[in-house]
Amino acid sequence: MNEATPPNRCRIVLIAPPGVPAARIVTAFDGGDVASLILPENGMDEASFQAFAERIVPAAQAAGYAGVAGDDDSNAGDTRIAGRVQADGIHVEVSKAELAETIEHSQAKMMVGTGGAKTRDDALELGETRPDYIFFGRFGYDNKPEPHPRNLSLGAWWADMIQIPCIVMAGSDIASVEAVGATGAEFVALSSAVFADGTDPRTAVATANALLDETAPRFED
Template sequence: MNEATPPNRCRIVLIAPSGVPAARIVAAFDGGDVASLILPENGMDEASFQAFAEQIVQADGIHVEVSKAELAETIEHFQAKMMVGTGGAKTRDDALELGETRPDYIFFGRFGYDNKPEPHPRNLSLGAWWADMIQIPCIVMAGSDIASVEAVGATGAEFVALSSAVFADGTDPRTAVATANALLDETAPRFED
């Protein structure tokens, strides 16, 4: 998203929480490598959401948490034009079922539930299993502490999602992203080419 040659390790995906000003989101990009941004609608009507999103970045994908059939329909309709990612899997079977539709990524975690310092153990377990077994990239939700990127990176997941660790009140988004990148540079396993 903001670097010509991405690092060959787990990368950051930002998830904008409800109410965060566009300027704070844009400031986070100055902290170094950010692979992607997920902008949940957070209850906004379509026109308001579109106006908010356009202040930050041009959309090149959609994230949906729906049934396998609805996901397959969404992929068929949109994947030729943009990325289609999914989430909502709570078990390996759920994840495999969603994976059968071949989304561009699968997300383990829930938006807005990164309220503990560490990542949820289930998300770490699913991410490690998925990264080891499946070729479709995964994103694992980190905790509210920026250091939680280390636990996610150790799973082998391609991406770590950060929200409150970057956008909480009193946190400088640029510094938080820079710190997360430094931790991943130090500790995350390197991917094979």
């Protein structure tokens, strides 16, 4: 997390898309408040993913961000890599039983977050294992300007009912952070809106923070 006192409203989580150069990710770090950076495996083999994470995670941590390694369809290899690169957390999208096992073995050393829920029942099942957060959305599917309505609905319901924090995937338009912030979700995930070709990551993060400052509801202390 950033050394400065974090804002008392929805905060940004960055998700690195496939093929984004390390330098573009680092550029985003100068755009203002960000809670964490998730580095999906994005189809890389284990050695390539570890080398990539070794370049990015220390830079993220130096900037005050939590570095999280993981992917859809994660496996034990991701957990090992997260440990090797001294990441702050691991993101896994697996069955409830596998999630519970990962939490049992890893949560004392790092955050364990999860996603993949498509319904309220799915989310509640995963929530029973007490992950550090639940993610509503799918990596790489933020290809429309607005957030997916299902993710907004699940995020609003979860934020109102459950104490475990949630992250909701925004759309490809930076202004979509407003819709996510309005749900009461603790975090909004940004990927293509920050890292698409022709976008300045630093400016995109700064713009997102300004929009959240203006429109996102404040949380109770």
